[in-house]
Amino acid sequence: xxxxxxxxxxxxxxxxxxxxxxxxxxxxxxxxxxxxxxxxxxxxxxxxxxxxxxxxxxxxxxxxxxxxxxxxxxxxxxxxxxxxxxxxxxxxxxxxxxxxxxxxxxxxxxxxxxxxxxxxxxxxxxxxxxxxxxxxxxxxxxxxxxxxxxxxxxxxxxxxxxxxxxxxxxxxxxxxxxxxxxxxxxxxxxxxxxxxxxxxxxxxxxxxxxxxxxxxxxxxxxxxxxxxxxxxxxxxxxxxxxxxxxxxxxxxxxxxxxxxxxxxxxxxxxxxx
Numbered sequence: 239x240x241x242x243x244x245x246x247x248x249x250x251x252x253x254x255x256x257x258x259x260x261x262x263x264x265x266x267x268x269x270x271x272x273x274x275x276x277x278x279x280x281x282x283x284x285x286x287x288x289x290x291x292x293x294x295x296x297x298x299x300x301x302x303x304x305x306x307x308x309x310x311x312x313x314x315x316x317x318x319x320x321x322x323x324x325x326x327x328x329x330x331x332x333x334x335x336x337x338x339x340x341x342x343x344x345x346x347x348x349x350x351x352x353x354x355x356x357x358x359x360x361x362x363x364x365x366x367x368x369x370x371x372x373x374x375x376x377x378x379x380x381x382x383x384x385x386x387x388x389x390x391x392x393x394x395x396x397x398x399x400x401x402x403x404x405x406x407x408x409x410x411x412x413x414x415x416x417x418x419x420x421x422x423x424x425x426x427x428x429x430x431x432x433x434x435x436x437x438x439x440x441x442x443x444x445x446x447x448x449x450x451x452x453x454x455x456x457x458x459x460x461x462x463x464x465x466x467x468x469x470x471x472x473x474x475x476x477x478x479x480x481x482x483x484x485x486x487x488x489x490x491x492x493x494x495x496x497x498x499x500x501x502x503x504x505x506x507x508x509x510x511x
Contacts, residue, residue, distance in 0.1 A: 239463065239484040242475065242495050247467035247488045251296040256486075258302045260462040263449045263474055265310035266290060269320075283320075291327030293467060298331050298387070300465070307332060307385040308452040310340065310444055315374030325383050333389030338382035340448060341425040364427055382424075382452065394457035395419045424451060443470070449477040458483060472498030479505050 243250055269286040281289065297307060309328065311321040325334060343364035369376055399417040402408055408416050426447045453464060462483050466474035469487030471494050478485035479502065489495050 239486060240475075240478075242469055242472065242487040242489055242498055244490070244492050244495055245488045246490055247293060248296055250488045251300055251467070254300050257463060259297075259300050259305060259465045260302050260459075261306050261308070261453055261456050261464045262297055262301060262467065263306075263308040263310075263452045263464065264466045264468050265444050265448075266293070266468045268312050268314075287320075287323050287327055290324050291330065294328040294331045294385075297467070301387070303387055304391055305386070306335075306391055306452070306456040308449075308456075309383045309385065310380060310448065311383065312377070312380035315369065315371075315377055321381050321383075325381075328383065328385055332385035332387060334383060335386045335389045335391060336384035336422060338384060338422045338424060340380045340382055340444075341378060341423060342380065342428045343376075343378040344425055363425065382448070384452075384455075391456070393455050395455065397454045397457070398451050420451075424448075426451070444473060446473050446477050446480075449474040450480065453477060453481055453483065469498065470494050472501050475502050476505050479509065 239256075269281055269283070294307075301307065307328075309325075311324055313320040328334070341364070343362065345360065345362040347360050364378070367376070396415075396417055396419070398420050400420050401416050402418055405416065407418070408414065426445050428445060449464075449466070458481060464474065464478050464483055464485045466485070466487045469475060469489050472487065475485050475487055475498065487498075489498070
């Protein structure tokens with residue numbers, strides 16, 4: 239356990255003889271022509287969708303019956319249906335239990351203020367990457383599709399809950415605690431542009447908080463195992479280390495694995511100080 243294997247994820251899953259996986263959380267290549275060192279990110283569109291459908295089918299054989307598969311998908315503004323077509327392929331093998339919106343950038347206007355939330359002016363949060371076209375809007379969000387085998391997995395929603403903004407709600411509901419369901423809109427800062435992970439190490443990184451929230455939402459239990467089929471430079475592994483759960487990952491690029499292992503060792507040293 240707690241290892242990244244230099245393997246194609248399909249070959250790895252076909253040969254996996256270890257214990258069943260509790261959570262799969264991953265962000266596959268988006269087929270946007272990104273400059274990976276080994277993987278060619280320019281498959282024919284139909285081949286790309288079919289390939290991820292095969293990943294879904296094979297993953298089902300190693301996932302626990304009450305397991306969760308969290309699939310982070312983005313894309314280009316000119317092809318807005320791609321993420322949904324990939325989700326449709328997954329639907330052949332899984333139930334789509336939740337659709338989560340990862341908000342990378344949000345703007346809040348001054349007129350959104352309330353008695354308890356005052357703004358001196360319009361304000362924006364997060365990473366904004368302009369696009370040079372007047373045809374499409376900037377994409378400020380990506381999807382996290384939450385798939386399960388039955389669509390009935392009981393989640394630990396309050397593990398990632400947030401406090402009530404208006405405290406009168408605490409007494410209105412049966413929960414009687416100052417914490418509520420986070421919902422399906424998650425603002426997660428895209429850290430690799432502002433002093434977080436080095437952007438030159440990998441062309442597409444998601445923030446560590448993304449797998450962190452997914453794993454906690456599924457529910458942490460003793461002896462659970464998390465798998466990332468496209469682990470890249472190890473972000474999902476870092477989230478698992480922080481949560482104290484076991485992980486495995488696969489990556490075809492040995493250079494990325496080397497970087498991932500350095501990041502993992504650094505995190506373990508930091509936690510042991």
